[in-house]
Amino acid sequence: MTKPNASVELNAITKSYGSTTIIGDTSITINDGEFVSLLGPSGCGKSTILKMIAGLASPSTGTVSAGNEEIKGPGPDRGMVFQDHALLPWMTARGNIDFGLRSARPSLSKTERADITRTHLEQVGLTDAAERRPARLSGGMQQRVGIARAFAIDPPIMLLDEPFGALDALTRRELQLQLLNIWEASHRTVVMVTHDVDEAILLSDRVLVMSKSPEATIITDIPVNLPRPRHELSEDASVEAETTALRKRMLHLLEH
Incomplete structure (x- = not known):
């Protein structure tokens, strides 16, 4: 089966x-399989751009495309994780993931859904909490369920809209x-909104830095050429120096 084109273009x-233009003339190309972060000050339109890609908002002018098809609304080719996990409170962790599968992939059998749900609960470390409802899960566990549901x-x-913004540093x-x-x-295509420079560096292939609103736009496209996998901070001196240089550059852009 041919892998679908998962590029994104604004x-x-x-x-x-x-009469107020929040986002000025902006063009972005995100390649298939890239992890790209949108970084910028509060109110610059990062989340609005993400919603345009999700099909939850429309540009005033210009076009947004996914896989070379213009986006007219939400679709199963685009999953989204919000800062607010948006779980259904009357369903268990397992039930929330299964519900997402039934809605987005109705052709799956009950057994297939159960297998996929179990796999993704394992991936986020929630096998033992599978039968708990959201009220009995910590904030970090709730967000794990939201991530598992989207990836399942x-x-x-x-599309990730500051998915870790409400969590403590360790979680x-x-x-x-x-x-x-x-x-x-x-290696699916990921577009993430964040205001955290270190998070952007850790996760991304590229970081798109936005200016302040009104008429915010992409001012710099910064490649993050640090070696992968990046499971922990590297002790390699050259990697540490590159990380520090990236951090200084991004902070300078945000501050000025």
Whole structure:
């Protein structure tokens, strides 16, 4: 079976509300299999761009395409993980993942859904919590379920809207590493919104830095050429020096 093209392209898009242009003329090409982060100050339109790719918002001008097809609305080729995990509170962790599969992949049998659900619960370390409802899960565990549900659907394109923003530092790093493990096993296209420079460096192939709004746009496209896998911070001096240089460059762009 031929792998579908999972590239993403924003062609001269803008977004206006009334007379105010929030996002100015912006063009982006994200290649199939890349992990790309959108980094920028609050209110610059990062999440709006992600919603355009998801089909949850439309540009005022320009076009957004996925796999060379113009996006007209949401589709099963694009999965999304929100900062708010958006779990169904009356369903267990297992039930939330199974529900996502039934909705997005109705051709699967009950046995196939059960196998996929079990695999993805294992990947995020929640086998023992499979029968708990969200109210009985910590914030980090709830977000694990949200990530497992999105990846279980197996979309070619994954969209992450600050998925770890509400978590403490230790849980955040643990989930970042779990996300890396899942991504490195599949290398699907990922677009992530973040305001965390270190998170962007750890996870990304490229970091697109946005300017402030109004008329925010991509001001710099920074390649992150650090070796993979990046499961832990490298003790290699040259890698550490490159990481420090990337961090300084991104912070300078955000501050100025």
